[in-house]
Amino acid sequence: MSTSNRNRLTAGGLIDRARPLGFSFDGTRYRGYEGDTLASALLANGVRLVGRSFKYHRPRGIFSAGAEEPNALVELRSGARREPNSRATVTELYDGLEAASQNRWPSLAVDALSLNRFLQPFLGAGFYYKTFMWPAAFWEKLYEPIIRRAAGLGRAAEEADPDHYEKATAFCDVLVIGAGPAGLMAALAAGRAGARVILADEDFLPGGGLNAEAGDVGRKPAPAFAAEMVAELMSLPTVRVMTRTSVFGVYDSGTYGALERVSDHLPEPAPFQPRQRLWRIIARRAVLAAGATERPIVFGGNDRPGVMLAGAVGTYVQRHAVLPGQKIALFANNDGAWREMLAAHAAGAPVETIIDVRTEVAADLTQAARAEGIRVLTGAQVIATAGKTLTGLTVATASGTERIAADTLAVSGGWSPSVHLTCHHGGKPRWEEAIAAFVPGTCPPGLSVAGAAKGVFGLGACLKDGAAIGAEAAQALGFTVPALDVPDVADAPFALTPFWHVEGSKGAAFVDLQNDVTAKDVGIAHKEGFRSVELLKRYTTLGMATDQGRTSNVTGLAIMASLTGASIPETGTTIFRPPYTPVSMGALAGHHRGKDFRPVRLTPTHEWARAQGAVFIETGAWLRAQYFPRNGEKDWLETVSREVTSVRAGVGLIDVSTFGKIDLQGRDVGAFLDRVYINGFAALAVGKARYGVMLREDGMVMDDGTTARLAPEHYVMTTTTANAAKVYQHLEFCLQVLWPELDVALSSVSEQWAQIALAGPRARDVLARVADGDVSNAALPFMGAIEGTVMGGVKARLFRLSFSGELGYEIAVPARFGAALAQALMQAGEEFGITPYGIEALGVMRIEKGHVSGNELSGQTTAGDLGFGRMASTKKDYIGRTLAARPGLTDPDRPAFVGFRPVDPSRRLRAGAHFLPLGAAPTMANDQGYMTSVAYSPHLGHWIGLGLITRGPERLGERVRAYDPVRGEEIEVEICAPGFIDPEGVRLRG
Amino acid sequence: MRIPCPYCGERDAHEFAYLGDATLTRPDPAAAEAEQAFHDYVYLRDNPAGAHEEWWYHANGCRQWLRVARDTRTHAISGAVAARVAGEPA
Structure with missing residues (x-):
């Protein structure tokens, strides 16, 4: 194991030097510490080249320290757990972590396909649409496979994911998104008021910018202040702090989607723990405190490993005690970046040069820099870079160009508020000239924005704004908010001169590092007329893929605006849609995969049928016995034919509990049935059942089944298995919406009753031995339906019905007696050779008998088509009657x-x-x-x-x-x- | 979406089945133009951008048909009443 950590400071940072963690990258072993990300640990070990770019295979390094990372995408883990396109900057380090670089061959250092770089003139904007148009047949066979090999990101695992994913729901009064200074204060304001608060943060360490802040807050180091706030929040009974949790979408009625990475920081999940948990959070109010993302300046060679956002340099130094380099330069257009570098320098990072596009910079900054021996170049621009990983810069100043040695170039073009979630209901961000950035426009109902996410920059201002917005959210819900003591932090004035692109710089100048989109590509899109933002995005792929253009959208827009001569607000902005960060398919599926895709319904006799050797088949959600093979039978057809013959010659039984069963009671059931069936039911006598057909209102057959009248005001209906829920819903609609005046109450009793069909010439002999009462032809004639008992006192309903064409009965008992009834019937039928049969034999017998079933009730057949024309009553109205008379349906x-x-x-x-x-x-x-x-x-x-x-x-x-x-x-x-x-x-x- | 069921409280839309326009009335089958009226009732639908009254069935709940007032542009639901109860949802 390499133990170098040569770029690690000896003290400071939020890492635990007592807890070293071993990890490997491209097979080489390194050491980091608890509190590291994969990116900070790689930098600590001097690893600067971490990947190859998407199209041109250019060497790339770590660009950021957060979710916006466009470059440092790696494959994590191996085998079935291999996960491509993981951002090293948000990957929490754990002992034994394995990572590999992507999109390189044969190795990261020597990449054969970096030849693509020389093809760059042909792979520019819109190349898909231009280069490979002809001949068309070549696309699938030649072009696409080659492009797929040459361009792309990581490889997905090829085995099934061995881990589990969960879904969960939470409710709260105030959801606070982001645990930086504004989010912590907002959560505290609402939490102290007694509101149920959920504070969600995507980092494993809550605190946001406070964890990379060099100064004090409330007379404590900023990270210690953050830790104290978190500790208090966790002690409040109504507050829940969720770390490693990204809120990725705002949905309707205050519903928020969030992904909790429960086990991503472990080699594999602990027993019975999911890898990730997908949360549906229902919040009465929400506060978005997602902070802001730094944006770069575009110049030639700006993708070289060693070029990094200024804030990221600060984060690595302050939070991880890592020096991204030994010779650091800054290229910026704003004061904030100067302060970031001065703080980093004070912490031990050797900052040697500051290059600012502005000719005038506040004297306190230039003096402070010079006092530290930092060279200051104002009115200057970086026009080129050199080295495989960065070794030097070419800078243009008023007096000419010069070369400057540097291994790290911090870049800052300003900050873009993270407005993404505010757009999820269609709200458009608004351009704020004072900070040269988009700020939230119309927000989803119930969502307010605090701190840097709405363009309030400066730590002191963020703390105050967070407290105010959090209090406002709680007050809006009726909570009384106690006064909150917000620490005073003096904010330096915000000073920035908008600057986007160094024109005339040398080499490819990348706007979108992840998609290899250059400033020249934006120019091509402009020349070819793809000038609207939406077209620019689709033509050049600017702003697509895992980072969704966090570091590139605004810059691309600004370059397009300067080409068209329009202002940035006139040019527009792309709308952000969910998800905010990538969500794995596994998390979206949760437990619904493979056999667990949906619940399986088992019949009451399932175990009995299994003991009889049944082969089961899925019919809808049900698992039913398909047939019961016996030793020596060569195929299913022999088995099914034997079952059919046995029933027709003797007797057989089958579980028909899957039929929908609906209990109807009330004075008007007969009248109601008359209106939903085509045939008459009002005259049905007590103790009788009748076959009925019901239509949809458009005149097509919906379902068929039998309804029995058990008592003057008590009926029970059966429906087909497939349509059980649909028919029930339809009947409730008829009763509640169409005819609320009818006195009828419905109840689904499908689950409450087990029902077994007994069929064959010996059926009565078997039933007589099981039933407690008289089942003779006189007592229970064809289409009879009586209530009684079986098996010595078990409540039962006996129906004399036949689907097979044989003498048949259906016996219903409370579901818990279903298996016992099957056994009793088997015992009683032993001397008659009783045979259990499955739904294949059931199907054969109904076809032999000529009954319609699901295949005929296709939704496209009328009663007339199916031979029920004469059943239809002409003396009453019923659902579907009028439209069934249309010419097309009576043709x-x-x-x-x-x-x-x-x-x-x-x-x-x-x-x-x-x-x-x-x-x-x-x-x-x-x-x-x-x-x-x-x-x-x-x-x-x-x-x-x-x-x-x-x-x-x-x-x-x-x-x-x-x-x-x-x-x-x-x-x-x-x-x-x-x-x-x-x-x-x-x-x-x- | 969350639907304020008058019997079960506010519940997620996943528990409900959607039917459509709740302002239609089943025509009188004995009327002279019944066939045309039924055709319109079954097939013709407005597609308003804005306020819409629609039927939702609480399939995984109380099994009641609800008349729900929803804005089709924002999905904002302003109220729900049971079908059997007279009155407007919102």
Whole structure:
């Protein structure tokens, strides 16, 4: 392990020298300390080249000390946990951290593709749109793969993410975003007033700028002041301090999205801990105290490793006790950067030269600099840089140009308030001439802005503003805010002369370091007419990718403005949209992945079915028994055919609890059912069930099912499994919105009742042994529905219904008795060879019987199409009646429901095949409908089908083609009535 | 969005199902122009920028249909009343 830390100061900083942390970068091992970021630890070890740029593969170093970092993107970890494009500047160092540089080959120091630099003239603005236009076929095969290899960022992990991600919700009165001076004061003002406060900060150490501040606050070093404030906040019972948490979006009704990096600072998450947690924070008020981001000046060679934001130099020196270099120069246009450098110099950073574009700079600054032996060049500009990592600068002054030795160039072009979140509801930032920066415009409701985020610069002013805005937020919610003692900090005057771009400088001058967009590219966009900000962004890619142009947007805009001759506010600004910082897909998915994507619903007999050897299948959210294979059966078809034959010859049972079950009670249930079903229900007798069809208001069939009348004012309805929730919602709409005068109460009882269908000629024999009462044909005739008990006293509802066409019953018991009922039926049926069957056999039997199901209830079929035309009452109104009478829905040429059998019985039928007249060409004009359902009928010994064909019922016996271009099959079929077994219904009435 | 359910309090919009315009009335099926009226009722919708009264169903809550006043430009919800209760949401 290298132990150098040669750029580390011996004292100071917010690092713990007693807690060294080992880490590696590109395979070399280094040491940092607790309190370091990956970036500060790399700089401490003299590592300055950390990556290659996106397009031109230019060597890049660490540019910032925060979330705005455009250059220092690395791959973190390895294997399944490898994470590309991690910003080294916000990556908290931990023992064992592995990082690798990106976008270089074969190595970071020697990069073959840096040849791209010589292609720079061709890879400029809009190159995607110009260079690779012809021939079109080359794009996918040649250009795109080459560009993808040459340009790009890191590599994503190729294995599944082994970690967990969580979602959580929190509520508060005041959400404070950012724990810098303004945020801390705002949280304290609201917290002391008793408001429920959440203070969220993306850093692992709250304090923001206070942690890099050299001066005192309230007679204490600034970081110690911050720590005291945080300690008090944490002691307040209504305040929650969330570190490592980025608020990334403002949504409707005071909802904020936040990402908490729970375990990103650990090699891997602790047991039962997620890697990240996605928060939905519902806040009555919010205070944005996100601070400001420093922006650079654009000049030739400004991307060389060693060129760094002035504030970042200050942060590394003050917070991390790291010297970014041994010969430091400053290039600036404002007083703040001077003070930053003087403080860094006092802390031990060798600042040798200060270059300022202004000809006049406050005397106290120039005197202070000269007193420290710092050379001062005013009215000067950096026009070129030299070295692989920075070794020298060329500076133009009034008296000519000169070369200056420097290994670090601090740059400052001023500060841009972090207004991002204020734009999330469409608010546009406003240009503030006095500070040459955009400040928040219209904010989302309930959000106010404090401190540097709204353009209030200066530590003393930020503390005061934070306290005032925090108090205001709490007061607005009715809290009484006690007076807050805000420490006095004397702020130096703000002095800045706007300056963006050194024209006539040598070499590529980068506006957007992350996307390799140069000042020249902005010029090309201007020349070619892409002058609006939105076009500039899309044409040059300025401001895209992980940093979203934090250090480049305003500069790019200013350069465009100077080219067009318009002012910056006239040129506009791009709107910021969520998320503020990248959010991983894992966090957005949370636990909803793989098998946990959604909850699985199990039937009451699930465990019993498993014990019977069932194969399960997902049907919607349900897991249902598909079939019950036995030893020696060669495939599912043999199993299903055996199940069907056993039911038709003896008896079988299946769990049908998945049907929607709706309990209806009240004086007007009959009248209500009359209005929602096409057929009449008002005359349904107690103890009887009836099949019903309901339409949507547009006249199409919505669902079908049976409704039984258990008592004069008590009915129970079943719906199809798929439509259970939809039908319930529809019925509630009808009752609450359309006919509130009806006395009907609904309740969904799908989960409360287990329901088992018993079918086959021996069904009554089995039921008689399980039911406590009389189930003879007289007591329980076809379509009968009675309440009683089974298994010696278990409350039950017995329905005589048949989906299979056999003598059939459905027995409902409270859900907790479902498995016991299945076992009791199996025992009672043993001597009759009772067979459990799955939904495949259920499907075969309903096709044999000619019943419609989900495939036919497609939402595009009318009652008439499905053969229910004569069921529809003409004596009453019902939902869908009026529009079902439209000409298009009553057209006699509409495809209608019939059965199909293959002319050659050895042929297999396919659902989805389209019907064509014999000899007709397969065109849309000749299309007469399609096959909706098919099954192999063990009863008939060949495949059968159901389908919709033009004028079907009039064409029984006619032959047509079933044409299946998807599978390349075509067979001749004969149209028949849709009942292949017992069409007279003798069996089910027996 | 957060919807102030009169029965459950303010709840996240994820708990609700949306239907649409709450100012429509189901036409009289016995009227002379019933078919045209039903066509309009089922298919024709205004798309206002601004105040909108709309049906939301509290599917994962009290299962009540609510008449909600929402501004389509800002998503600001100014009130909600149950369908069975007379009166305006806001």
